[in-house]
Amino acid sequence: MLRVIKTEEKTAKQMMIIRLAAFVLALAAGGLFILALGVNPLKVYGTILSGAFRSKMAVQATIKVMIPMLVAALGVTLAFKMKFWNIGGEGQIIMGAVFATYFALYHADWPFFILFPVMLIAGIVGGGLWALIPALCKVRFGTNETLFTLMLNYIALYLVAYLQEGPWRDPAANGFPKIPSFAASATLPKVLGVQMGWIVALVLTVIVFVYMRYTKHGYEISVVGQSQATAAYAGMNVSRIVLRTMFLSGAVAGICGMLQVSGSDKTLTTGVAGGIGFTAIIIAWLAQLNPFGSLVVAFLFAILEKGSSVVQSDFGLSTDCADVLQGIILFFVLGCEFFIRYRFVRDNARKAAAVKGGEG
């Protein structure tokens, strides 16, 4: 008989070993899955790596995939540090993108150096306001933020669908429902071959790190996240902190949306968030809510994503298989958190027999 018991706190080194072991196990389990599909798993893993790094262009593409993941994870980090379960990254990305797109479509005549900051601010406002709605309801009426933020995702998504079917539909598209492509003034230039969003993402990483670690606001977030009673005890205005932090969390997600439309997609589509709002949660969590950790984890996810897509075309594996593979890796890596806190012990068989004698 196996039993679960809580273990003492592990050292950082032990935790690293457990996580590494989980990763290796995940590769092994994923390998079995690939083998079952009749493909050599070693080759597939090799392809994932080479697919992400084989050429300058591949590396650039990998970094491009990483940008939205990283920025969205930074947004999630702010809210999660406060234990505000913001599952609405998806919607906040979309609303940031929608607000930014407005200026891209209707003020394309402005020069880039004006349009860029305006779109950036629009993205911040769009994402921030969208996140403020559930925060307000939480503070005012005690609503459940998890469900609320989740539901807002769908509203945002269908708003984009409405815009591309209706008011913002490209008249030149022969009836195909799409929003026009942005003018050059509304698109981000490339720096070192990748859209300049990567600079924004890196700067944001540092800003979020400093904000959380060294500012009064960051301190307040930590305290509120630990215990609202403690925060009130310390004289903090918990409601204001919740509202402010959620605005910022949404704002960062909004920046992610803005970077996507203006740096990558060069138009607004319903696929602008494409699940990144959810992936970001996993990234932020795996990174233990550390912004630089998110940088590393987002990069690993980008490798997996980019590499899997090459696996799809090279081995004829469906993209769904790549998703299964990602799922397996996540399952193991997240599952190992269990072993950081608990362990199994085996009961002594001899003693188990003895209990019968003790009865009666």
Added chain:
Amino acid sequence: MKKLLSAMLAATMALTMLAGCGSPSNAPADNGTPAGDKGTAEQTGKFAPIAKEDIKVGVIHITDPAEGSGYTYTHDLGVQGMQKNLGLEDSQIVRKINVNDSDATAIQTALEECVEEGCNVIFATSWGYMDYVEQMAAEYPEVLFAHGTGYKSNGENFTNYFGKIYQARYLSGIAAGLKTQSNKIGYVSAQGAENGECTSGIDAFAMGVESVNPDAKVFVKVTGNWFDPEGEGQAAEALISSGCDVIAQHCDTANPALAAEKAGVWAIGYNSDMAEKAPGAVLTSTMWDWSVYYTKAVEDAINGTWDGSNYFGDMADGLVKLAPLSDLCTDGTADAIKAAQDKIMSGDWDVFDGKTELETNTGEKVTLNGADYGTCTWYYRNVEVA
């Protein structure tokens, strides 16, 4: 790693050279590749020839060819045909499947990966890819891009390809017009009147119907989506319940034909021969043979004759076809179709010749040139929106 790579490369070269010996003479015979491509073939190319073993073709599909019928399947058959005609290796074809045309990032990633994997000719099959292909073509001027069904091109490395599918639709209209007893013919359309591709097809079909049955009317039901298995079936059911006894379609799945079979009425298929899917209902199908175009395009790249012009193939080229008529057709259908087809093939007559005045269902008089099918936003006089 490097050793392995060079070994594989050498092997590939050896194989392609062997295959290359036999191919040029085989290809036209097998697939009716156009002998002289209407005024474009003799121009000099704008790009240097690419050795056949260096050719790498990228294809972006909106769904998965493994579906076995419909749009993506038909395009992939074309790619396979091209591969066979030219004797290319499997490794020379890179397929990106399930690339959602409303996910900009996915489209870009797919296109970029094709470039990155060394593709020098890239076919993007779905309408929604157009703008991204345009952007990529500007970014990678040495790579040849071709986009299906759209209207944009740059006259250099970004071209557009499509065909006179309306010719086949006109012929299929004859089969439907002769078959109907209720004089009500249903037509499931992916897009509304503002979409020229759909609308011109409906008009041609309606004209075909009218040529043999002036009393019949064509009722159009729009799904609003190129790929909507459920909606397409439902639209067909709605048309059938309103009295239509032949269901034609311009959408990606065989579901309208299957709905017709279930209801005991008849159907006209599209893209592939849907008699395979619904043998109890399908009279005939309007079909594409994309291998005709894909073979030509890749050959142009190999021969250095890629001239940056758009491709608009027709029935005479073999790009557009009508599937064999089934036994369900009314007697005399074959003859009527043959007569019309001969006129079209000879080049004496076309459905849309740009001169003949046509009457719309709002009573206006218009003309339409086939190449301008995209501008067609009016329905022919015997068409009604259901």
Added chain:
Amino acid sequence: MAQQNTTPNQAEPSAVGEYAIECRGVTKRFGTVVANDGVDLTVRYGEILALLGENGSGKTTLMNMLSGIYHPDSGSIRIAGKEAVINSPEDSMALGIGMIYQHFKLVDVFTAMDNIALGTPGRRLPARELRTKVEGICKGVGLTIDPAKRIYEMSVSEKQTVEILKVLYRGQKILILDEPTAVLTPQETDKLFAILRRMREQGCAVIIITHKLGEVLDISDRVTILRRGKYIDTVNTAETDEQQLTELMVGRPVSLEIDRPEQGELNSILKAVDLTIRKPDGAIAVDDVSFEVRTGEILGVAGIAGSGQKELCEAIAGLYPAEKGAVLYRKENLIGKNPREISRLGVHLGFVPEDRLGMGLVASMGMVGNMMLKTYDAPKGPFIDTAPAREQAEELVDKLSIVTPSVDTPVRLMSGGNVQKVLLGREIVSKPSVLITAYPVRGLDINSSYTVYDLLNEQKKDNVAVVYVGEDLDVLMELSDRIMVLCHGKITGIVDARTATKDQIARLMVGGKEEA
């Protein structure tokens, strides 16, 4: 181990009763921590054994092994004379062991009867039969309870009675109670002890876990003492006294006297006037109370748990809204202001709340982060300044001999005593003029408790107005200058601690009128 005893023979019971439980050399390790190290424990049928030890001495671990939650790494446990391995609480119950935890395991919406019958093997008895049976058991040990009453309508003491009935109903002859008197009034404690004595007469074996020496001497036949996981000794209760037990428990002679320095300058500094506080569920927590807090003295607050102490403290600290009345600090009314507004008024209010890690401290932060909890906002600009907090933390570590690997180690990893030193230390560092402490020694070992008393007395000598909300009447009477007694949110009396008697206060705690 037992051989180390100075008086080994006295420790063995002279009665002829059979051993109900016989633990020999039981050892349990958690990682590198040895929670139980070769512990011997025996209890006979017809005997009450007190298990005595400070927090962290391994009492609970030992009991958890008897109830099947943990397994000993080595050593043997014999139940009713037979070698036993207890794999689960089910095994433990089957062996005739009944556990009564501090947190009751009852279904709130069920009646007493339903709870008693719940989980017993075999077919459920019809209601009437069940009732008769329960009433019969009650009569046997002198319990009174309405079997049809629902748990949520019961007082703490009644709930405990139901727990005891559960054990008796199952016919379990071994009863283990974990700190059963912590939640009871003195009167209720007496009642409980009467029941336990009846059970002893009927041949039950009872183990009572406690750290209250008075109770040990009152109820038990023998006392087993644990210290830091080690078995120290077992003594016959009749042959020992508080001083010896304390020495065994703490490991060295300890003075049990609590200092009570002379009062300082007695100036009224804080005044509650007609203060009424209502809980969110509408119940009255504090009912129209008026009192004053004076500098240079310790005002003790006595009362059964839940008599409004928590709400009163939090309302003064600006953390709980009041319905009516005022709390005046000099001329300012503190009611309606939040803690920061209160501190902006120049009110130096120190508050050590009952919930140390959930309110007074940030559990996941180290001492440094916690030192600046109330002052982080002081420096200008958007950034925090950790340097002064670090300095303060290090000073505090030295001054109060706080045991922690570093000032950045999360405080939740520190022991209860050290946590309280951090909290109380921080409040004292802020130089308060009023210091409110709620249950500041709860769960602390004797050494830490005395450190707390000393610190409070020091504050009193510095002319700080100290409020001490406590549960141990002996401590309250020795430490405080005045004692205010609360019952159901009302003040039933404010007495001079130097002259009041324990009986008098106990009566006030249950609502009796103050006798002149």
